[in-house]
Amino acid sequence: MIAWYDTNIILIQSTFVGLLMALSLQVPIRFGVFSFAGIGCYGIGAYVAAIMTIRYEWPAAAAIGAGMLIAGVVGYLLALTVRRLGGLYLGMATIAFDLIVGVLAVNGGDLTGGPSGLFGALADVTTLHLVLISAVVIGLLAYSERGAIGRRVEAVREDPELAASMGIDVRRHRQAAFVISALLGACAGGLNVLLRTTIAPTDIGFSLVVLALTMIIVGGSRSWAGALIGAMIFTWLPGFLEFSGQWQKVIYGVIVALAAIWVPGGLLGMMTDAYRSWQRSRRDAGSGDGDRTPLGSRAEGTPA
Template sequence: MKQKKTLLTVISIVVLFLGVYLADQNLDSYKMRILNLCAIYVVLGLSMNLINGFTGLFSLGHAGFMAVGAYTTAILTMPDVVKGQNFFMVPMMKPLDTMHVPFFLALLIGGIFAGIVGYLIGAPALRLRGDYLAIATLGFAEIIRVVFTNIQSVTNGALGLKGIPESSNIWWTVGVATVTVLFIGSLINSSYGRAFKAIREDEIAAESMGISLFKHKVLAFTIGAFFAGVGGGLLGSLMGTIDPLMFRFFLTFNILLIIILGGMGSITGTIISAFIITIGGEALRFLDESMTIGNLVIPGISGLRMVVFSALLMIVVLFFNRGIMGTNEFTWDRLFAKFGKKPLAKGGSKQ
């Protein structure tokens, strides 16, 4: 039975990549870009869900960790010439201007740097709880952004970085998303995952059961920051250009929207809602443009589509206050139970 399930998982991953191949062949670049964004938001959503959903730490520092990852990856992959063109105001700091590593390594280093920053922020901030932690992490994320705006010889300040090699493609993004799903899924189902959930449920009881609150909170926070950094690196290389203004609170809010809609503490929910929010965000773009209904001409109001999301969020909070999935997960057992004895009939559906 266990082997059968592993086999099913492997098959569905193969089917997933087959689907990616077909999409890559048939869809235009605009649609591919949206798919890429979906996959990146899966990574970002999961990393935030690990901190906020599974461990129950209300953290709003995600944009900061993403900035660290995005800048690190960008700086490590940009060719010398492009760096020269970018840094025309203040020359780039010495060893950095000729430094580059392969894309994969750059992503990994970006993630590790974000993890280190996460650790340094987490160590003092995680002594706070609830709203106070949210305020502190939000503040730290802003500090990172302001620092990046001001260390011009490293980040090119407010001018941002342009011409980042667009190394990431659908294979990278879906690949990283798959690895993230498997990694965080496996972590959550281990003894450490249970300890995280125990902290979410009841800190006092968890501590009395011998779980060191500080160690486990910092661990969840650091792993979350690592994946946020990797997601940021992917995003930067997909966009081809980054600047500090990209990493404002709005970005954190977007990810928060994904995990609240999908369900705090559900990997499946995060995946589903990452797709809903990202595709929805593009599909609703017409709301921002000027519209003609009969004789009435409505001038374009930029940001109108966010109203839809705000309304959606309110509906979710009011009526489905645990999100689409709550803390439930997709498992093969659940699927078997639903479809009786024909497991292979639906074997390929990952969501």
């Protein structure tokens, strides 16, 4: 077991980083906000953590916290800027934001290391820290999916006008979605750069948008569990597809297309539907058995 862990530690770390990154897109989608800004905030968190660690020798917690704070402020300002946009227009605006972050990283000079990036971001971040932070995030998101909070989020997503008529502040919920997305993205970026000790503009490109979106489409976009399923699949799948060489991207495309067509709710939705169907079949079978009268038996007092 220890040998397997040592051999696959990079994949284990990448799974949890990918989970946090995917959640930075899943959370706003659950609020009905079609935003990809979490990936840009991933870049902000990564670069801020690297700069604070390399230039100023800040401890890991302070460096990651600074990245999250800056990303949270940027996310809130972005929410105010694009508050009148929705759907495809909002998605394109947030993708433009992600690209702007990449351009700033390339042209940041000595501060960001330019096209070469930054190296030597050494900190005392371990896999255990990553797992514990992921567990806390999952616990908070799981709580937000239930009870009154979960019902308000569903109302904002499914019918904003009805939610507003019921006294729910739709605008505030959408702003919160941007901020939470920014915090999750920055946290993932900061943790990843301190584990890898390096960051470059190529590490925060549009490919991360595609990867995170693929994770939640295949895994399921309505719950944190779907993001976890997707992160596990698309972190470990490349190792099983090494034989395909340059055809890996084609296989990814086919998987995403099939998931979008045949499993629109993701693998989590498919498993949930299967479990509910099984429960209904058990209830129906139980009620049917209760209604049957054993053969040869008659109620007391009934004539033969």
